[in-house]
Amino acid sequence: MIIKDVMTLMQSWAPLNYAEDFDNVGLLVGDPDRELKGILVTLDTLEATVDEAIEKNCNLIISFHPIIFKGLKSLTGKTYVERTVIRAIQNDIAIYAVHTALDNHFQGVNAMICNKLGLINRKVLIPQQHTIKKLQTYVPDDHAESLRTALFEAGAGNIGNYDHCSFNLQGTGTFRGGEGSDPVVGKKGELHFEKETQLNITYPKHAEGRILKALKETHPYEEVAYEIYGLDNSNQHIGLGMTGDLPEAMNESSFLKDITQQMNTPGLRHSALRSKPVKKVAVLGGSGAFAIEQAIAAGADVFVTADLKYHDFYRAEGKIVLADIGHYESEQFTKELIVKYLTKKITNFAVVLSTCNTNPVKYLY
Missing domain, CATH: 3.30.70.120 (Alpha-Beta Plaits)
Structure with missing residues (x-):
């Protein structure tokens, strides 16, 4: 196989057409015609990730987040982004990012959160238009x-x-x-x-x-x-976020505690509780403040997401409980999803799950 073959497999599963316009997805570094040695799957690509790929004889990194998001005007090694790209190029390692193409997938990032929380009757929260x-x-x-x-x-x-x-x-x-x-x-x-x-x-x-x-x-x-x-029809299987129901209603405090356990998060920030049972839940992995009103309109009792700012919590307006579980925590299981898919499709090459913890946020216990 060559690297382009893996790209084809990825795009048949999570088409890049469905990535958000602001995103930078696809092959970011490397030669698509180079022979494949092995694949390392990670949430983020850092210098340590490239070192891990070298150690494990992988010359293709499949990364959820793109290491190159904005244009690079130079490659001098002055930032972690430049150093990572330089190290990958020096060692003939390609980097492919999937990001919002998998965010918008019905069995992607948000489905993984739903799986962890045991949600049923799932629907896309914000269907993508013009698909x-x-x-x-x-x-x-x-x-x-x-x-x-x-x-x-x-x-x-x-x-x-x-x-x-x-x-x-x-x-x-x-x-x-x-x-x-x-x-x-x-x-x-x-x-x-x-x-x-x-x-x-x-x-x-x-x-x-x-x-x-x-x-x-x-x-x-x-x-x-x-x-x-x-067509302007909404696509019920492509879009950001999801809603789903708990099999049995829970009280708010119990549900929030369950989130911390299932999502393995050491800290959870939330808006004021409403003293109402939780039945319908909205989720959106990564930065989800833009979808608060959609979660309310969908009738969700709790919205599980990340990266909420101080004033975002006021937007709950007593209509919903906002639960910020952390960016890394909301997407951490995505790399397992990618490995599972590639392992089924590729049986004669190593598909390795990265063991690097790339979370830049640290907690004081």
Whole structure:
């Protein structure tokens, strides 16, 4: 395998198309065509992480957080970011970051928090917009079934828990081939009427390349007529944060104590308690202050997140309990999720879980 093969596997699982616009994801350092030796999976990439990769003979680091977030104007080693990048380059180690592409995944970062807290009936808290597209094309009736099948196999026609979804209309298409044409049906220079099926099918935007390839390879016409539309429909399986229910309601103090145990956090900051039972919970790994109002609107009793500032706690307004468990703590299990996925896909190369604790926040007990 080469490093690019692992990148392909990662992008088929957590497409970079779904990362937030502000993010910096994908291959950040290294040659994608270099032969793969081993993979080290980490939450953050630091100098110590690169040293661990060297020690464990891994020349690819899959990192949740990107080591390069803003543009680098120089590489002189004056910051930890520059020193890490230099050390990786000097030792031919590639660095790939996934970050918000996995934040927006239905089985990603927030699903891991839900697993730890035992939440059921899960839904995306903030569905990502503009992730669904629609293809409309016209095909001779005799070829409609084969084209539908090819598009389904390429990833089109999935809506929520349903697949093979399409809408079909029968009608008559007209065309006349010009001097340089080579029509499959009809004759060059003559107006032709053909019984056709108008095929309408939705697909996720990251699959567009595969969808169009399948369309053009399967469609019988020399010139394929098709239209693509961007839809405003919310995608119920892609987006930031999640909501879920506890199997049984708990009192607030007991639930907060349970969070500290399940999330292995030595400190938890929270807003004023409401003296109400906790049943519905919203979660958002990492910095989640921007989603407080969405958590309230979703009817959550508690919002579990991180990096809340002083004035953010006022925004609870007595409508919700805000629980700040720490940035690292909210995302710490993500690297295990990545290792589990890659281990299933790659059996002949080492996929190593980093043992470095990269949490920059220390606690005084």
